[in-house]
Amino acid sequence: MSGILKLEAKNLIRNRAALIVLGGLFTFFLCDWIYYFIQVFDYANQLFAFDSYTVVFSQSQKCSLYLFFGVLFVSYEYFYLPQKCNIRETLKATCHGIRKPMLTKVFITCAYILVFTFICIIFNCLVALYFGIGTAQFILNIVFSCFINYFSCSVMAMFIGIFASTLHKKIYGYVVLLLSAILFSGIVQKIADVFLFSAEINIYPIAKLFDIFPPNLNTIFNFSFGLSVLPYRVFLIAFWISFFIVLMKVKERNKNGKTIFSSVVSIVVCFSMLFAFYMPSSKVIRNNDPGESNFHDYRYYSFLNTENEDTCEEFNILTYDMNLKIVNELIADVKVKFTKNESGKYIFTLYHGYKISHIYNCYGEEIKYKRSDDHIYVDISDSPPELLFTYKGYSPQYYSNIQGICLPAGFAFYPIAGYVDLYNVDEQCFISCLPNTSADYHVKVSYIGDVFSNFGETTKNSFAGESNGLSLISGFYKSVSVNDTIVVYPYLCGDYKEESIRVILNEVIDQDAIKNKTIIVTPNVNQNSHYIFADDHIVAHGSLGIIDDEIKNDEGAIANDNNR
Template sequence: MRLWRDTIKVFMRSKILFFSMVILYFYSIHFTMTYFRYPLEGSIVTAQLQQALKLSFYLFLVVLFLSYEYYLKFRHHGMEEVLAAVKYGKKKKTLWCAFFTMTLWIGILTVTLCICVIIAYSWYGIHDPHGEYRCHIIQNMIVNVFLIMELGNLMGLFLSKIKKRIIAYAIMILVVYLVSPYPERIADAQCVAGNYTRSIYPIIECFNIMPLTNTGFDTIAGYGEPLEVPRISLILFWIACFCLLICLSEKCKKWKITFCSIAAIILFYGYAAPASVVNMNGNPDHTMAHDQYYYEASSETKTKNKKANYHITSYNMDLKIGRLLKAKVTMEVSKSLKQYPMTLYHGYRINRICDQSGNDLDYVQKGDYITINNQWGKEIKKISVEYKGYSAAYYSNHQGIYLPGDFAYYPREGYIPLHDDEQMAMSSCFVRKDTKFKVKLDYGKKVYTNLPETKGVYEGKCDGFTIFSGFYKEKKFGNGNRLIYNYLYGECYLDGGIDEICKSDEKSLEEIHKQGVTIFVAPNVNQMRNRDIGDRQILLRNSPWF
């Protein structure tokens, strides 16, 4: 208790430090509650969380500098010299007491802001199935507020070993610049200068720990604020790195150094390994830009249009979605041929192709196109393709799924142009409307599709299997139609009925008056069309429910 008392005394005696923390605490609450009790319209429901996350950068900055001053004051307040005369371990215990004092304040601020955001969200009375968005708020506050401030706390502790303020401040200013949005502007300029063939984004993004709201780009309401495994791993990686540096500088036991080293390696792999992420910045490999730059720059991307001389009559798909999509798709083909041309989005890389007997088939995958060879000359009735990967725009990960049925996330017969070069957007490619689908989906959250489910298996005939997951709800209409929409934006717009949604498009109105049509309100990522109309499914994009 004495150690705690002494460390708190050092904190309280520094009036500038103490009052700075108090002012920061109350200002953060005021800033977070800016939109509280605004009329319910548009994106106001998610504005509370976005306001809190906009603070992340400034909280990191303030905690970094204040924690440095706190630990510097502690190290040179006289206690270090006194404790140096007693057992060495006592000194380290006092140091960690000071660290946990700062951590306690960070935790109190995080919990307070979390409560404020939840209260503001609850005010609007949104029907939140199973408290999904409330859990999302808590997760964001832990990752994007607590962990980011704690990283600043660790950096301040490590840099307090530097007695010369001018050196320490120079390092801290550099750190603040690296985690700010400004390096992305340099990366954007470099991409333009290099005609998008070279990019320094992979280096810049190693320091990109701040939430998307700090970059000025909007988030997808049905997806929420990005909290993918790579993002969390990156923040924890830097925390592990500074824990390692502190252990080395404080001459901690070898097992602690070893533990921090192993943790840093594992976490960096968690960040760097392939994964489906949603990032709306200017990186040519990310959500909004990838397809446009890919189809403009790569020699593999010349679109082909070759009609197949066979049909795929049925799909039996086994899908597993985690960091990315892993799939085994077995297709029943109408003819046995020497060669099968197929189309599969280039982000999915094939591991194996075999026939109905398990015999491996030779194949060539180039860009969006696959050529499968029947080198054995045997009769082929079924072809199985195993692959994994992701699309930059059509995401599939732990947080959410957006895989529309008109997107080639599973193989299509023939060579189909997936990109419209004139519109600079992805094309729509539904399959034949009488195609049979049987899909087993391994995913830990509620999903919405256009086929009925029986014991975890989705089965039926359609012109493309669509999967949505995230902050969505389902509304059923009297004629058997279903509307899948984002409930954070769309709840207050439903009173006008389904006709109001499609009133600007006669074809859409004609389709929705059929029975059994599923209407998906889709996020508008890399699409120029307002809607894609299939046989008994419609994908809307010109709506307030992105």
């Protein structure tokens, strides 16, 4: 194998066009990274240093697109070489046929893609280590992200190049390459942005169809979430790789039993990956699509008719028993015990993104209910005031997926008593829906990572306590105890080092206001709303320092109570 490996490597290296493209790419990346390195170190001495490396991490992932283009064209020329040189037929008649040279070429292509991937990993790790955020967790995030954006996407480009090289005429091959370059570049999203901002024409529903083309670089670096390595991105790339393998199998002339079997397997894998990609899941996407991310809820609630606010007899929730499972989305079994009212009719509020599967009464009987947007109407005059809600879903802003959780108190990710408005259209933000009364919480979260909550942990990812709200977060978090206050903070953010947190808590914030409380710092996903004050904890969206101002501002504290 090593003999043919060296010879095929020579074939690549001695090819002037391939050398120019790969050499050019390498030079470009080097210059790009050096430029950002300088920017990073320049910023390091400035006040808002924490901003600098977010650019580095995001930008380095976006550069993977250039590697994609480079590999696309180099792969085509490299794999087309036997056909171009009229050597393919001779090789096919030998013992190993065309398979050994092909596998060798695949190996060599993957090897140089790996080189680029490792350089990107090393670069990002150096930046992370320099800024003191090079924990094992984040390094792993960098590695996975580089493998998705650089390695997997470029391997996909290789398969496109291989397929294009099997086409009879070179012009067809170039058409496939050009089409792939356009479709996979994400240019459709840019065109949609232009239409929206210049002519206020929303073509995102059409642009959304092109989400099927990776690498989906419309994710941002988020201090709590890191770089997106969500499974749907891997499924999508796997779909395209198996799709092009299927196309190559279909094109094969001499089909035998083995070929047919491998074709069937490829087709099954292809459709499975496509199905997995389109399964509902919580994605952390930041783009200008009015139907997604920040804008989704604004559009949703803008068109909602909230004039006729329903009411029911007041009741309070006494206990929550929650079994939560978070993989692609939140899957919940929430048992709720509440005070009884005379009518037997109750209204609960649950964010509309969570779809109810069933509601059972205390006897285990499924009961009928009515769901209207965020509100659930039940009539259980025949049974005691206890219900089991089973539901699943996600919110575009308050994400819950395999990589991170951002479910703060004040957001209705579990049923809240009464008819509560969740969103303020004028302010374009969610309103805290914390009730006035406390409840007993018993929460068990099945999750791959460590979950932080305002409650104490009884066993791993299981919590219990009493409060008027539950917060669950996970991701790149650490906790520190300062005096009697626990602060859970995103350690990737340069603003948050233990020393600076201690300074803020000791010297800035009023001690009585935060004593024996937990402060949870979440990503600033809910613009215009920076904090939530629950009985036992404070949720700060984005900044710790701002809590001090709001504690001093009584009006602000009242305004951020529940809005009933």
